[in-house]
Amino acid sequence: MDAAKSAVFDHPSENAIARLVDEFYARIRADAVLGPVFTRAIPGDWGPHLATMRNFWSSVMTASGRYKGNPVAVHGRVDGIELAMFDRWLALFEATCRELFEPALAVEFQAKAARIAESLKLALFYRPDRPWPIESPIDAS
Numbered sequence: 001m002d003a004a005k006s007a008v009f010d011h012p013s014e015n016a017i018a019r020l021v022d023e024f025y026a027r028i029r030a031d032a033v034l035g036p037v038f039t040r041a042i043p044g045d046w047g048p049h050l051a052t053m054r055n056f057w058s059s060v061m062t063a064s065g066r067y068k069g070n071p072v073a074v075h076g077r078v079d080g081i082e083l084a085m086f087d088r089w090l091a092l093f094e095a096t097c098r099e100l101f102e103p104a105l106a107v108e109f110q111a112k113a114a115r116i117a118e119s120l121k122l123a124l125f126y127r128p129d130r131p132w133p134i135e136s137p138i139d140a141s
């Protein structure tokens, strides 16, 4: 087994979060569906986004308070975001967590991600005049 694969984290250290963020967004950028949405929103330097995401996961997993932002407002401005993309986002996130983390830690991250995804989906796509959950892909407009 090579060194990178054997580095399995069992708590949400800075290092663990940094690896997660790097690996996850590498997969996102390579993904046929999600890649173009992200590339459109972040055409240049990914450094600031990766730093924001490290702060975000640090705040979520350790209550460090390092992330100060408004994910609903930010995603509301993401051109091309669709409800159906969330399952794909979560699947990539889950695969990354499983690869890098001990099972118990992977489950903790996934549970947080799933809850946040649900609240983003509701905030962006729920309308009182149509059924929820919605099965078919729709756009944010």
Ligand code: HEM
Pocket (backbone or CB within 6 Å): 034, 037, 038, 041, 042, 049, 052, 053, 056, 068, 069, 070, 071, 074, 075, 078, 081, 082, 085, 086, 089, 112, 113, 114, 116, 117, 120
């Ligand atoms: C369909 C699924 C998703 C898509 C396409 C998506 C796309 C994006 C994009 C393009 C940005 C960068 C926006 C910019 O800087 O202009 C962003 C930022 C962000 N995303 Fe997502 N996202 C998705 C789901 C999620 C989920 C499930 C979470 C959390 C579990 C999340 C957390 C964040 C956070 C914290 C930011 C930074 C917000 C800020 O700048 O303060 N995203 N997302």
